Amino acid sequence: MSAMLMLVAGSFVFAQEEKSTMLNGSTNIQVFYDFGSDREIVTTTLEGFYMDPWGDTFFFIDYDFNAKKDQTPGSRGSYFEIARGLNFWQNTKMAPLSLHVELNAGVNFGTLNWLFGVNYFLHSKDFDDTFTFELMYKTFKGSSSDCPIQFTFVWGMKNLFGAKGLTFSGFADIWGENGYLGSANDKFVFISEPQLWYAVGQHFGCPNLNIGGEVELSANFAGVHGFKARPCLGAKWIF
Numbered sequence: 001m002s003a004m005l006m007l008v009a010g011s012f013v014f015a016q017e018e019k020s021t022m023l024n025g026s027t028n029i030q031v032f033y034d035f036g037s038d039r040e041i042v043t044t045t046l047e048g049f050y051m052d053p054w055g056d057t058f059f060f061i062d063y064d065f066n067a068k069k070d071q072t073p074g075s076r077g078s079y080f081e082i083a084r085g086l087n088f089w090q091n092t093k094m095a096p097l098s099l100h101v102e103l104n105a106g107v108n109f110g111t112l113n114w115l116f117g118v119n120y121f122l123h124s125k126d127f128d129d130t131f132t133f134e135l136m137y138k139t140f141k142g143s144s145s146d147c148p149i150q151f152t153f154v155w156g157m158k159n160l161f162g163a164k165g166l167t168f169s170g171f172a173d174i175w176g177e178n179g180y181l182g183s184a185n186d187k188f189v190f191i192s193e194p195q196l197w198y199a200v201g202q203h204f205g206c207p208n209l210n211i212g213g214e215v216e217l218s219a220n221f222a223g224v225h226g227f228k229a230r231p232c233l234g235a236k237w238i239f
Contacts, residue, residue: 025050036230147176165199
């Protein structure tokens with residue numbers, strides 16, 4: 001899940017699942033319940049990753065829905081990201097390095113961000129274990145930054161501990177931002193979402209179905225000063 005109130009840059013968790021195939025790509029949908037005491041919401045995420053001879057394209061769209069009994073049923077907002085990796089040298093020794101451009105925006109969100117930079121992709125021989133590092137310049141509309149740089153780390157580990165269908169994946173972002181909706185003294189934002197998925201459907205002829213969860217770890221994120229840990233449980237269907 002990529003929560004609606006999230007400024008995630010280059011969150012290629014799904015991309016890590018698909019890089020190993022080197023095919024055109026695929027799409028998945030996720031549904032999560034957020035147990036955070038300040039959240040208690042349901043989030044649906046539509047996510048896609050597609051490759052071509054000039055690079056790759058990644059997107060996700062989040063919708064958050066009220067889940068508390070005292071709240072009016074319905075959507076409380078949405079958030080999306082679309083990113084393009086440019087790589088015209090895929091058959092050279094420089095193939096792991098790509099140029100990167102990204103747009104982050106949403107409804108009831110308050111800011112809009114363009115990001116420009118590079119990413120470097122590492123993997124095991126069988127592509128089961130992957131790691132991506134991204135370095136990007138980040139623009140701000142609706143907020144400001146004295147250090148408009150973002151670092152992103154993305155990982156994926158398939159068949160964890162030798163268990164077929166068990167995947168550990170996630171990302172971590174850190175960037176400079178001046179007290180957006182939070183403390184005026186805040187100068188940075190941190191967000192990470194480690195996820196654990198199990199392809200439970202493999203046991204009854206439906207390998208598309210996964211169950212799992214994540215923990216959102218954040219600091220000074222989305223207007224909340226200080227550190228927060230918000231556990232979530234969910235399901236994912238890979239088309």
